[in-house]
Amino acid sequence: MQSNQELEGFRIELRSWLEANCPAEMRGGEPSEASVCWGGKNFEFESEAQRLWMERAAAKGYTVPTWPVEYGGAGLTRTQEKIFKEEMDRIEARNPLQSFGIWMLGPALLHFGSHEQKLLYLPPIARGEIRWCQGYSEPGAGSDLASVQTRGEDKGDHWLVNGQKIWTSYADKADWIFALIRTDREAPKHKGISFLLIDMEDAGVETRPIKLISGASVFCETFFTDVKVPKEQIVGEENRGWDVAKYLLTHEREMISGGGQGLSGGRALGAVLNESMEDGREMDTTLRAAAMRCEVDALSIGLTLERYKDQAEAGSGAGDASAMLKYMGTELNKQRHELLMSAGGSDALEWDGPLGNRPADWLRTKANSIEGGTSEVMLSIVSRRVLGLGA
Amino acid sequence: MANLVMTEDETMLADAARGFLDRSAPVKAFRDLRDAGKTHDAKMWKEMADMGWAGALVPESAGGSDMGHAAAGVLAHEMGKTLVVSPFLSTAVIAATALRNVSDARAEKALAAIASGETTYALAVDETAKFNPEGTSMVASREGNGFRLSGKKTFVVDGGLADRLLVLAKTDDGLTLFDIPADRGGVTRKAQNMIDARDSARIDFDNVEATGDDVLGQVDSAMSVLKPALEAGQAALAAEMAGLSAGAFGMTVGYLKERKQFGTAIGNFQALQHRAAHLWCEIEVTASAILNAGRMLDEDPANATLAVSLAKARATSTAQLAVQEGVQMHGGIGMTDAYDIGFYMKRARVGAEWLGDYGYHAGQVAKHRGF
Numbered sequence: 150m151q152s153n154q155e156l157e158g159f160r161i162e163l164r165s166w167l168e169a170n171c172p173a174e175m176r177g178g179e180p181s182e183a184s185v186c187w188g189g190k191n192f193e194f195e196s197e198a199q200r201l202w203m204e205r206a207a208a209k210g211y212t213v214p215t216w217p218v219e220y221g222g223a224g225l226t227r228t229q230e231k232i233f234k235e236e237m238d239r240i241e242a243r244n245p246l247q248s249f250g251i252w253m254l255g256p257a258l259l260h261f262g263s264h265e266q267k268l269l270y271l272p273p274i275a276r277g278e279i280r281w282c283q284g285y286s287e288p289g290a291g292s293d294l295a296s297v298q299t300r301g302e303d304k305g306d307h308w309l310v311n312g313q314k315i316w317t318s319y320a321d322k323a324d325w326i327f328a329l330i331r332t333d334r335e336a337p338k339h340k341g342i343s344f345l346l347i348d349m350e351d352a353g354v355e356t357r358p359i360k361l362i363s364g365a366s367v368f369c370e371t372f373f374t375d376v377k378v379p380k381e382q383i384v385g386e387e388n389r390g391w392d393v394a395k396y397l398l399t400h401e402r403e404m405i406s407g408g409g410q411g412l413s414g415g416r417a418l419g420a421v422l423n424e425s426m427e428d429g430r431e432m433d434t435t436l437r438a439a440a441m442r443c444e445v446d447a448l449s450i451g452l453t454l455e456r457y458k459d460q461a462e463a464g465s466g467a468g469d470a471s472a473m474l475k476y477m478g479t480e481l482n483k484q485r486h487e488l489l490m491s492a493g494g495s496d497a498l499e500w501d502g503p504l505g506n507r508p509a510d511w512l513r514t515k516a517n518s519i520e521g522g523t524s525e526v527m528l529s530i531v532s533r534r535v536l537g538l539g540a
Numbered sequence: 541m542a543n544l545v546m547t548e549d550e551t552m553l554a555d556a557a558r559g560f561l562d563r564s565a566p567v568k569a570f571r572d573l574r575d576a577g578k579t580h581d582a583k584m585w586k587e588m589a590d591m592g593w594a595g596a597l598v599p600e601s602a603g604g605s606d607m608g609h610a611a612a613g614v615l616a617h618e619m620g621k622t623l624v625v626s627p628f629l630s631t632a633v634i635a636a637t638a639l640r641n642v643s644d645a646r647a648e649k650a651l652a653a654i655a656s657g658e659t660t661y662a663l664a665v666d667e668t669a670k671f672n673p674e675g676t677s678m679v680a681s682r683e684g685n686g687f688r689l690s691g692k693k694t695f696v697v698d699g700g701l702a703d704r705l706l707v708l709a710k711t712d713d714g715l716t717l718f719d720i721p722a723d724r725g726g727v728t729r730k731a732q733n734m735i736d737a738r739d740s741a742r743i744d745f746d747n748v749e750a751t752g753d754d755v756l757g758q759v760d761s762a763m764s765v766l767k768p769a770l771e772a773g774q775a776a777l778a779a780e781m782a783g784l785s786a787g788a789f790g791m792t793v794g795y796l797k798e799r800k801q802f803g804t805a806i807g808n809f810q811a812l813q814h815r816a817a818h819l820w821c822e823i824e825v826t827a828s829a830i831l832n833a834g835r836m837l838d839e840d841p842a843n844a845t846l847a848v849s850l851a852k853a854r855a856t857s858t859a860q861l862a863v864q865e866g867v868q869m870h871g872g873i874g875m876t877d878a879y880d881i882g883f884y885m886k887r888a889r890v891g892a893e894w895l896g897d898y899g900y901h902a903g904q905v906a907k908h909r910g911f
Binding site: 444527 | 543544545793796797807808810812813814816817818820821822824825826827828829831832850853854857899901902903905906909910911
């Protein structure tokens with residue numbers, strides 16, 4: 150435990166560092182899918198400021214503030230992390246770097262990876278050099294994820310992988326993919342899966358974007374044809390990949406619930422709504438009432454995320470309750486975007502119109518309650534595992 | 541930002557409270573009280589005082605246990621689970637916080653009388669059917685060195701039996717809070733026959749005399765004393781309602797596991813599983829807002845308004861959902877007086893209105909968030 154004096158010192162130092170290093174363009178504004186800095190070999194920065202901000206933050210370990218220093222983080226304690234968040238929110242600083250590597254693979258590697266794997270894979274994630282995507286769902290394995298059929302045949306020093314993944318978000322932009330591969334076809338479905346790391350540049354990996362209702366193509370199909378994956382590219386034990394997958398899913402769910410996107414930025418919905426009415430209109434009472442309810446729920450879910458992090462620090466992770474965070478956060482985020490559309494009125498109906506990405510962002514949120522496990526799957530997890538119903 | 545994990549002390553307090561309440565105040569005790577037409581259990585309050593609950597927010601120098609607001613919330617939560625009837629909120633939380641924000645010898649004495657369980661209080665603020673302290677129209681007119689109070693108060697929770705009343709009235713340049721004995725000349729109390737079978741009264745004040753000594757804090761600036769008291773009360777009430785939600789939810793899930801239809805426990809049906817799971821999610825989210833409000837009142841009371849209103853708003857909507865889902869999932873038996881779930885529904889309705897309803901507190905949240 151650090152003394153208050155030390156913490157105050159950390160805050161003062163951090164504040165002046167942020168003042169000096171966070172470019173003005175990287176502060177304020179409603180975070181949009183389009184303004185996210187994803188990093189990776191193929192990433193095109195929207196501005197010099199975005200590149201600078203990522204690099205400066207990475208140099209201090211602030212892209213992954215709580216990761217150990219040796220793996221590219223800043224090694225912040227939970228209390229320091231809270232201060233970090235408060236100071237970032239204070240100047241409405243954008244997240245310098247977001248990625249599936251940070252949200253999902255990182256935590257899984259920190260938990261299941263070998264020291265060599267951590268040293269090899271984590272720092273490039275922290276520096277925004279390598280961008281990861283997730284190979285989980287398949288055409289025949291959606292909500293029933295454990296029935297994945299993409300096959301890895303044991304060839305001694307490598308697996309020979311064949312099959313197809315779907316909804317691989319940003320696979321066309323990613324450098325590497327972490328994937329659930331069936332390495333034992335005889336075992337019960339949960340016991341024959343391995344968690345493999347695959348280079349997207351390997352021969353036999355092919356990816357095709359899927360055009361979505363938002364007009365964007367953030368999701369892809371990814372095909373594996375005789376892809377050779379070296380044996381050392383497994384996380385955890387062979388055929389025990391489901392444990393890694395589940396652990397990672399709890400992080401993914403926490404992220405989707407609001408830790409990463411949507412509710413972040415610390416901005417009140419009402420303030421954003423007010424801004425969308427700069428033409429002098431007033432919020433009608435129905436919209437206002439809905440916005441108030443949304444704000445009450447958003448703040449409380451935000452506190453719940455913090456509470457679970459506090460609990461994790463005290464030794465008990467969210468576990469199955471991450472299904473709750475995911476369900477509550479995504480349903481709320483969808484509502485929030487419905488309100489934003491309603492506030493925008495006809496201005497929000499044009500692609501790249503006066504409100505920019507608003508309609509595309511709105512449509513994007515419809516996937517929130519599907520990806521990473523549907524709301525219904527989340528409720529089933531809660532009822533079975535937390536409440537013991539139908540067990 | 542506050543740490544949102546219950547401390548070891550708080551967990552121990554919750555366990556100890558639960559143990560005591562399961563023995564002395566299960567829902568059956570509430571039913572017996574109601575059936576006897578009573579709204580107060582003096583013996584129970586004495587026991588709570590002996591355990592330091594009455595003095596939960598009273599400084600040790602005045603004989604209190606000074607546990608703080610988060611701990612008071614822990615107690616309120618446990619009481620809410622089994623619908624415990626006590627003057628805890630009115631006396632130990634609201635009045636004690638008001639008195640604590642006045643530092644004079646008289647307040648010190650009054651605090652000691654609260655901690656010992658000797659004196660109970662009620663807060664007389666509401667004049668219309670909705671909570672609106674700023675809109676108070678009851679007048680305290682100057683007379684010589686003192687005042688004359690005239691007007692009507694309603695929904696004075698615990699006001700039928702309380703020994704003393706905290707009364708909010710308009711003075712020349714603002715609002716003033718008075719602390720007077722409930723049996724002073726000119727005070728007429730009419731007990732209300734409340735749906736939750738608790739003590740509440742309409743009180744008429746007919747030229748009631750008050751001296752300068754009866755003023756709590758400064759004349760014309762009631763809010764410096766009343767605001768912290770209201771926020772403490774709102775946070776503790778929110779905690780009680782969260783406890784109530786947990787109690788109703790526990791009964792309901794228990795029923796889902798035991799009731800059989802179509803040859804199986806009804807909890808095996810996904811339609812009911814998902815209703816129950818959704819309710820659990822709401823309860824879990826509300827718990828964060830409750831703990832946060834207690835922490836803010838303990839650590840940064842001058843800036844706790846947002847946290848408190850957030851807690852009361854969430855607790856209100858969650859309790860409403862918990863009791864409505866509770867009755868629905870119990871089916872026909874949930875409609876009977878013989879079954880306890882209806883008690884939860886009626887208490888949740890009263891808790892929803894007391895000290896500001898959902899709209900009032902969501903409005904406070906919006907105001908603090910810039911819209």
